[in-house]
Amino acid sequence: MVDRTLEKGAPLLETRGVAKRFGGVAAVDGLDMSVTQGSVHGLIGPNGAGKTTMINLITGLFHPSEGAIRFAGAELSARPPHEIAALGISRTYQNVRLFSGMTALEQVMTGCWLKRGVSLWSSFLGPAARARWRETRAQAMALLERVGMADRADELAETLSYGEQRRIEIARALGSAPRLLLLDEPTAGMNHAEAHAVGRLVHELRDGGLTVLMVEHNMGLVTEFCDSCTVMNFGRLLARGEPRACIADPAVQEAYFGRKNDADRIKSLR
Amino acid sequence: MQTLLDFWAGYGSTVVFAMVNSFFALSAYAVLSTGVLSFATVAFAAVGGFLAAQMVGKFGMPLPAAVALAGLGGGLASALVAAAFLKLESHWMALASLALVLITRVVALNAPALTGGVNGLVVPQRISFLQLLVLLAVVALVFHRLSRSWYGLAARAVREDPAVASTMGVSPYRIQFTAFLISGVVGGIGGAALAFTLQFISPETYFIGLAFTMIASTVLGGSFHWVGSLIGAAVFTALPVTMQAIVPQIEDVAKGVALLLIMIFLPRGLIDPRAWGLRRAARARQVAGGATQAEPHG
Numbered sequence: 228m229v230d231r232t233l234e235k236g237a238p239l240l241e242t243r244g245v246a247k248r249f250g251g252v253a254a255v256d257g258l259d260m261s262v263t264q265g266s267v268h269g270l271i272g273p274n275g276a277g278k279t280t281m282i283n284l285i286t287g288l289f290h291p292s293e294g295a296i297r298f299a300g301a302e303l304s305a306r307p308p309h310e311i312a313a314l315g316i317s318r319t320y321q322n323v324r325l326f327s328g329m330t331a332l333e334q335v336m337t338g339c340w341l342k343r344g345v346s347l348w349s350s351f352l353g354p355a356a357r358a359r360w361r362e363t364r365a366q367a368m369a370l371l372e373r374v375g376m377a378d379r380a381d382e383l384a385e386t387l388s389y390g391e392q393r394r395i396e397i398a399r400a401l402g403s404a405p406r407l408l409l410l411d412e413p414t415a416g417m418n419h420a421e422a423h424a425v426g427r428l429v430h431e432l433r434d435g436g437l438t439v440l441m442v443e444h445n446m447g448l449v450t451e452f453c454d455s456c457t458v459m460n461f462g463r464l465l466a467r468g469e470p471r472a473c474i475a476d477p478a479v480q481e482a483y484f485g486r487k488n489d490a491d492r493i494k495s496l497r
Numbered sequence: 498m499q500t501l502l503d504f505w506a507g508y509g510s511t512v513v514f515a516m517v518n519s520f521f522a523l524s525a526y527a528v529l530s531t532g533v534l535s536f537a538t539v540a541f542a543a544v545g546g547f548l549a550a551q552m553v554g555k556f557g558m559p560l561p562a563a564v565a566l567a568g569l570g571g572g573l574a575s576a577l578v579a580a581a582f583l584k585l586e587s588h589w590m591a592l593a594s595l596a597l598v599l600i601t602r603v604v605a606l607n608a609p610a611l612t613g614g615v616n617g618l619v620v621p622q623r624i625s626f627l628q629l630l631v632l633l634a635v636v637a638l639v640f641h642r643l644s645r646s647w648y649g650l651a652a653r654a655v656r657e658d659p660a661v662a663s664t665m666g667v668s669p670y671r672i673q674f675t676a677f678l679i680s681g682v683v684g685g686i687g688g689a690a691l692a693f694t695l696q697f698i699s700p701e702t703y704f705i706g707l708a709f710t711m712i713a714s715t716v717l718g719g720s721f722h723w724v725g726s727l728i729g730a731a732v733f734t735a736l737p738v739t740m741q742a743i744v745p746q747i748e749d750v751a752k753g754v755a756l757l758l759i760m761i762f763l764p765r766g767l768i769d770p771r772a773w774g775l776r777r778a779a780r781a782r783q784v785a786g787g788a789t790q791a792e793p794h795g
Contacts, residue, residue, distance in 0.1 A: 286664050312666035326657040328721060328771035337654045341666035343647050347675070350647040360647075383771065386778035403666060 239264040239407055239438045240285070245294035245304075246462075247280055254280040256462035257294065262407070267429055267439045269449045269456035269470060273482055277462040278442045279321050282409050285440075286318050287311040299406065313341055317405035319396045321412045321442070325384040331395050332380040335367040338402025342366070370398040374428065389416045397428070408432065410441040414448060426452040446474055458482070508738065513626065515734035516633050517694050520687025521711035522718065522726035523640060527680035529720045531673045532656035534587065535594040536708045537578050538684040540601040541571035543703035545685030546692040547605070547612045550620045553693075560622050564632065564689045571685015572678055579677035583670060598708050605700035617699030624693035632690065636683055640723035643679070652676065710734075713752065717759045719766025728767055 238261040247255040255277040262268040270278050283289045285296060287308035296303040303311055317338075325334055343363055345356040371377045374394040379387060384395055393413060400408060410429070414422035426448050429439050433454075443449050449456060450470045458465040458473050460482040466473045473479055505512075524538040545567030552558040552566055582593050605612045612618065624632075643649050651672050654662040659669040692698045710733060718729020733752065740751040747754070765772065 288660055288664065307668070308660070308663035309666050309668040312664055318664055320661070324658055324661045326654050326661070328657065328774070329653060330774070333650065333653075337650050337662070337667075338665055340647070340651060340654075345647065347646070347648050347651075351642055356646075383774035383778060386775065399665070 237264060238262055239299055240440065241297045242281075242285075243295045243297075245281070245284060245291045245296060247277075247284055247289055248292045253462050255284065255291075255459075258459065258462065258464055260457045260464070260467070262438060262440050263455065264438055265433065265436060266454040267433050267441065267452060269453035270440060270442045270459065271444070271446075271449055271456055271473075272459035272465065275461075276459040276482075278459055279411055280462075281459070282318060282411050282440075282442065285311075285409060286316060312403060312405075315403075315406035316409065317400040317403050317407070318409035319393070319400050319411055319413060321415070323389065323392045323396055325392055325396060325399075327385060329384060330381050331371060331376055331384050331387070332364070332367055334384050334395055335370050335398045335402050336363060338370075338399035339363045339367055341403040367398075367402060370401050371395070373401075374398045375424070390418075390421050393417065394425075397425070401432075405437070407438045407440065410439065410443075412442050412444060414443065414445055422448060450474065508735075509626075511735055511738050513629065513694060515731040516629050517687065517690045518710055518714060518730040518734050519633055519727050520636065520683055520690055521707060522714035522730040523636060523723060524680045524684035524687060525711045525715045526640075526720055526723055526726040527683060528673070528676045529715060530656060530723075531652045531669075531676040532587070532659065533583075533673055533676065534591040534712075535578075535582070535677075535680070536591070536598050536712065537575070537582070537594040537677075538680060538687075538711055539598045539703050539708045540578070541574050541681045541684030542688030542691065542707065543601050543605060543700075544574045545571040545688030546698050546703060547618070547688075548685075549689035550618045550692045550698055551611065553622050554618065554620065560624060560628070560693060564624075564686055564693075567689035568682040568686040571688065572682040575677045575681020575684070576674075578681070579674045583673055583677070595708070598705065602700045602704050605703070612700060613698075615699070617697055617702075618692075620692050620696045620698060622693055623696055624690060629690060629694075632686065636686065637723070637727065644723055648672070648675065713756050715766075717756065717766060719768035721765060722768045722770055725766050725768035732767075 240262040242258055242260045244257045244259065245255055246253060246257050258281065270281065272278055280289065284291050285303065287303065287306055291304050294304070298314060298316060301314055326337065329337070343350070343359065345359050350356045350360070368377060368380060371380050374397055376391060376394050376398065379391065384392055387395070393416070397410070397413065414425050417425065422445060429441065429452055433439055441453070453470045455468060456470045456473050457467045458479050465482055466476045466479050521538055521542060524541065525535070528535045548570040549563040549567040552563045553560060578597065582590055585593055606614055608614070651662065651667045654665070654667055655669045655672045663669055688703065691702065695702065714729035714733045715726050716729070717733055718727065719725030736751050736755055737748055740748045759766065
């Protein structure tokens, strides 16, 4: 597994000593992380470890108090979100954030914004732009097809189930044809079959050349679908490397399940 | 035919004012559709109105050219306002634009060379019904096209969630700036249309009353579709007139009461595409539910 990451070469995303403080509280406290091109990288850790903050820092919704975030040779830490998106980073949200009042297809169309291929002005005037619009629409439909939501394209997204909304959000994030996809708990609220479908989709995307960084709580999915992972706790790095090795790490076990002694005591109580 | 003529004799001016108010409502809608509540339309209207009135009165400019120039003036003013105000958070933005309305009146009062000051300006030309109709049709067509363009899609995204929109590559600032430009041009045109309808304007013409009418029209009609602004302006202009005819006692409070009722019972306005979608989904669920319920019996 480790050899395979070496094969694929240089990191696409690299953070150095990234810290984010809100007042006196450090949500992320000097994190080094690196995501290899063409891999699925898991970002795991107990609740409040700073995983979502990390995603927000990478996408520019927050700016780091310290440290550097490099993506494909570009420094991200001072850029606004729309520029970061234009560099090829796309994301989904922990609590699904679809646009109210838009149909599933419109959501994905909006996600295709960066690939619209026409200026705002000509999209208003030109008949040539209408052809491009139809093309983009077809692309958006193909993405909905890919996540298995094509038959719901014209329905208001807010009338769909939570799991369906998550899939639409993934389709929307793919609309910009990103190089790096950030998935923030993509399987939360999904049953086993749905979660595995998402896992398989992530593998398909990776095999198509996409790099994926996913925050995930389901350890089964992490070991099954992630090529490598980073474990955070209290905003700091706890472990990194091959998922099974990380999860077996005593420090990780302790962070998730409490002190080792406590665990032993529970065992002795049984 | 006779009834039509009678109607026109009785309500012709109401129809004309409803059309004029439509410009202001659309101008307010233009920014509201990107999530910005702004009263600055009143200032754009003042710029357009006084500019057009002076051009026609002092330089004998033809009316259509004066209207076009008013649109340009309003657009220019809106660029300045957008550059200064767009840094503000939404509620501060609304307050700042309201302050701008107050400032506009004071400035207009104290620049008699440009605005006629307290005495106001007589406008020597009148816009014909046909001209007004064509003008409104053109503006409506622009809004129609915009709503189906990439700009329209991005505007909705920015309104619903600017942070999410920005992570998809949409710059909220750029979209809202564009919205202000549209609002400015339409507001300027509306200001000129009002001047050429009233044929007398003063600093009081472009003041709080106008701000109230336009926001109320947009809210009442529905701020999620441009047609809502037209409907809202029509209802809001016709309401006091019909009230006067039916129950004159409550004419004065009719506007306020109507606005309250709408905000309580139809907070998204009369024209609400989302509500149609929700109803469609509910119907579909009912049909599906009915089908599964029917199965055991069959």
